[in-house]
Amino acid sequence: MPSSPSPSSSVQRARQSLADRLRELRQAAELSGTDLAAAVGWHKSKVSRIEKAVQPVTQADIRAWCDACNAQEQADDLTASLRAAEGGYVEWRRLEPTGLRKLQESYVPLYEQTRWMRVYQPHVIPGLFQTAGYARALLGAITEFRNIPNDVEAAVEARLGRRRVLTTGGHTFVFLIEQCVLDYRIGEPEVMADQLRHLLQDMSLPSVSVGIIPADAPRPMWATEGFTVYDTSQVQIELLTANVTVSVPSELNTYFKAFDELSALAVYGSAARELVAASLRALGAG
Known part of the structure; x- marks a missing residue:
């Protein structure tokens, strides 16, 4: 019988899912990681760390990301996903x-x-x-x-x-x-x-x-x-x-x-x- 996932693994999966959605937005906008970092004034390594779910993302990060990708309509949904990852379980x-x-x-x-x-x-x-x-x-x-x-x-x-x-x-x-x-x-x-x-x-x-x-x-x-x-x-x-x-x-x-x-x-x-x-x-x- 397979074991149940731990709460920590559930949280990590939620964070990775959010990171994957951000990466997909960047790719849909045809922006490289360097392009996106330049658009929002970040070091280019920050984009990579966020997409790998290594660096926690903030609400401000999400809105800046959506602005750069011309996907402002996604910001509320992604922000809610962040709240869910932080405290939903x-x-x-x-x-x-x-x-x-x-x-x-x-x-x-x-x-x-x-x-x-x-x-x-x-x-x-x-x-x-x-x-x-x-x-x-x-x-x-x-x-x-x-x-x-x-x-x-x-x-x-x-x-x-x-x-x-x-x-x-x-x-x-x-x-x-x-x-x-x-x-x-x-x-x-x-x-x-x-x-x-x-x-x-x-x-x-x-x-x-x-x-x-x-x-x-x-x-x-x-x-x-x-x-x-x-x-x-x-x-x-x-x-x-x-x-x-x-x-x-x-x-x-x-x-x-x-x-x-x-x-x-x-x-x-x-x-x-x-x-x-x-x-x-x-x-x-x-």
Whole structure:
């Protein structure tokens, strides 16, 4: 079985990909490395070092490069690629050195500034809908699996505190949940039953739209990793080992398209509520 690439190798690949795109722009403009260096006032060796991903590139470097290649329209996309290479992949161990509470709290400013949040969740009930019992069971399992300091009770309190964005003005939420999530047992049966009842209540909130993707829905769009879209500026993906932030426009568009196609598979309103109710009945709690 092949080993997974390390985060450092992922970052290096992202840097090399950016360097390759810069080289392609130079070649498309029919400029030599010496020509480009002269156009922007650099030593010619800097161009070579950037194209080999030996020297880190800055936002100012990217804009100067695009100007010299008469490709100004590429600057924003390349700058976003730079941000992704610099901080898009962050291991959980770096985010959770003292436990989970601080990580839960760190999301609050982003949640509060986001006007339109879109969430696709194929694994667990979305965090903003979670009850204390469900969150306690889930965060407890994460704490044990990752072998991090146990501050589960404080983390649960912090996670529940984020729910206020659901009922404060100016926010719109769209949630897509795979039907299997309703049947995955997180915690004891009574914890899961309470969670499903709570989900039914939250589905009635005026700021919220919830779609459930039936297990038997025809799948022109497959189930992907879970992701959250914040307005139109970034997407976050939670992997087993790391949190990934996507901000490159071309990659964002891929996630926007995926969300739209997944939305088309979902049922809403009474049909969605019936799927939740069916899972409740399966627990003997209908």
